[in-house]
Amino acid sequence: MTEKTHASLAIPARDPGEGPALPPRNVEWKRAKIALWIVLFLFSLGAVRTVVVDIMHSRSIDATTRQNTRQYVNIVTPTQTDRGGETLLPGTLRGFVESPIFARATGYLLHWYVDIGARVKQGQLLADLDTPEIDQELAQAVAQRDQTNSSLGLAKSSLARWQQLRGRDAVSQQELDERQSTYNQDVANLAAADANVRRLKQLESFKRIVAPFAGVVTQRNVDVGDLIDAGSGASRALFALAQSDPLRVYVQLPQAYAQNVTSGQQVVVTQAELPGEQFRGTITHISGAIDVPTRSLQVEVTLPNPDGKLRPGAYVQVALPSAARARLLVPGNTLLFRAEGPRVAVVDANGLVHLHKIVIAQDLGQSLEIESGIDATDKVIVNPSDSIADGDQVVVAAAAPNRKRAS
Known part of the structure; x- marks a missing residue:
């Protein structure tokens, strides 16, 4: 039994003519299974690699986006004003006395003796006019006065004779009264003729154009041969004259500072074309009312000008005394204009x-005096973007140097 079993289990001998032997089926299945697992592993490895690459790329994009959206800003810190309670305002220089010179007689310009820039004294001759019509009127008036004076002499002698005749009762009182009336009328006519002669002589004197006060000639608008019309209606001025020492400075003081000035206070006047030079004047007149359209108070300053450095009509700046109160100064390019009012952007520690x-106390051009809204330790952004808003994250690039207001 055992031998049969062994015999049945024995592998029959391979016939040499049957070809190569095939592997068993279970071996092929194992190999296919291993290959399948290898393919699945490779696919999984590729999928994991793709996912990892996508995540790293997404993180890189996010980092680049955050880097690009980061805002870099420059900052300044406010400084204290250095003027010690002064208000700097624009002003206009005017001559202490200014006047256009018109003609009072009609005629032709015969000659002019002064030109622009000439300094003249009071009563100095500026020009001569040729007035033939006035000359003829004066000659006629003199003749009429002589004629009236002759009639008056006749009326006077006639009245004397009629008074004698009335004393002898040779004429009536009515006739004497008529002679008295004729005499009185001739006296009045002579007075009128004398007045007319004096008027024409006065008009004749206006042929000489003289300076009404000492000053400098600022305009000459006529030349020899020009027709000059009397009066200042439609006619033009022959000359313009201004007294340049002292000068008047007119300043429009805002209503907020109207209570800080009084007559007699000293002020400092500067002109941009004269750097480093200061001129001291005195407040002499203050308007008694606020100008409604501008809400400002007109202040007049008397300014000595013995050397003539300052000229009437020039633009100047006047440092008026004001309430001494510390204010902060920031550059003008820190200001933001919003619908709610002026703003400045401040960066905190984070x-x-x-x-x-903010409340702007005074606009100084390149800088601003701030009444309230910021502190001396605030970090104010210079040239902020128009789109900047509360809560934006920024990076401070560098601290810009503070700008000081020019004195």
Whole structure:
């Protein structure tokens, strides 16, 4: 039994003519299974690699986006004003006395003796006029006065004779009264003729154009041969004259500072074309009312000008005394204009932006005096973007140097 079993289990001998032997089926299945697992592993490895690459790329894009959206800003810190309670305002220089010179007689310009820039004294001859019509009128008036004076002499002698005749009762009182009336009328006519002669002589004197006060000639608008019309209606001025020492400075003081000035206070006047030079004047007149359209108070300053450096009509700046109160100064390019009013952007310690509402005390051109809204330790952004808003994250690039207002 055992031998049969062994015999049945024995592998029959391979016939040499049957070809190569094939592997068993279970071996092929194992190989296919291994290959399948290898393919699945490779696919999984590729999928994991793709997912990892996508995640790293997404993180790189996010980092680049955050880098690009980061705002770099420059900052300044406010400074204290250095003028010690002064208000700097624009002013206009005017001559202490200014006047256009018109003709009072009609005629032709015969000659002029002074030109622009000439300094003249009071009563100095400026020009001569040729007035033939006035000359003829004066000659006629003199003749009429002589004629009236002759009639008056006849009326006077006639009245004397009729008074004698009345004393002898040779004429009536009515006739004497008529002679008295004729005499009185001739006296009045002579007075009128004398007045007319004096008027024409006065008009004749206007042929000489003289300076009404000492000053400098600022305009000459006529030349020899020009027809000159009397009066200042439609006619033009022959000359313009201004007294340049002292000068008047007119300043429009805002209503907010109207209570800080009084007559007699000293002020400092500067002109941009004369750097480093200061001129001291005195407040002499203050308007008694606020100008409604501008809400400002007109202040007049008397300014000595013995050397003539300052000229009437020039633009100047006047440092008026004001209430001594410390104010902060920031550059003008820190200002933001919003619908709610002026703002400045301030950066806190965490790099967040806060828009502060400010009250501007005075606009100095390149800088601003701030009444309230910021502190001396605030970091104010220079040239902020128009789109900047509360809560924006910024990076401070570098601290810009503070700008000081020019004195």
